[in-house]
Amino acid sequence: MVGRKLAGFPKEACIDWLLSGHHDALDVSGAAPSACEAPMTARFSPRCALITVFSTALLAACATGAYRRADTRPGVQVITAEQIARSGASTAWDVLKREAPTLTLRDTRGGRPGSAGRRGRSSIVLQDAPLVVLDGVRLTDFRALDGIPAATILTISIYNGIEGTTFYGTNAVSGVIVIKTKDGPEP
Incomplete structure (x- = not known):
């Protein structure tokens, strides 16, 4: 399907093709929003379509092949x-x-971590610090972040309150900071 248009192919075939990565170019010029029976909206340029696959993967395929x-x-x-x-x-x-940018982090006068929270009000209770999870283990105090060397970190995922409570329960209403280190356990 290299170089072919999206229109006319069933949704499953388009999804499989896009996820496979075995394509050089995708011509979306003239493709209708109903192409592939998947939701499509122009986001990057008139010749580029954003295709939402399920709710977790976003694929942006451009006519240039990128x-x-x-x-x-x-x-x-x-x-x-x-x-x-x-x-x-x-x-x-x-x-x-x-x-x-979604977090508000403040240091004490001594330069140590002082407070952490999400921008805006995230909870009606007094404790607004996000939950911190390091390699699958919940940390009891966000101030421990100052002791984790940046060079050892593989990824940091910051969940908003809704996503946080979905995966980590009601104690995560202020969001969750999930840190995976390079030496941590494999998922």
């Missing part, structure tokens, strides 16, 4: 090891301060 796949949910921000290296941060706390 495509992007994001395996994250809409309420989750993922910070990769490459982003961490580029940030120049030395600890997980520093990474979050530089790369997580």
Whole structure:
């Protein structure tokens, strides 16, 4: 199906083809929104279609052959090891301060972690600190983020309150910070 248009193919065939990665170019010029019977909206350019596959994978296929796949949910921000290296941060706390715009992180006068929360009000209770999970283990205090070297981190996923409570229960109403280290257990 290399170089073919989306229109006329069943939804399952299009999904399999897009996920396979065995394609050079995808011509979406003139493809109707009903092509592949999948929801499509122009997001990147008139010749580019955003196809939502289930609720977790987004594939953007362009006529130039470039495509992007994001395996994250809409309420989750993922910070990769490459982003961490580029940030120049030395600890997980520093990474979050530089790369997580959805969080409000404040230091004490001594430069230590002082408070953590999501931007805006996330809870009616007084404790607004997000839940922190390191390699599958819940940390009791977000201040421990200052002791995790940035060079050891593989990814940091930041879940909003809705996604957090879905996966981590009602104690995660202020969101969840999930840190996977390079030496941590395999999923």
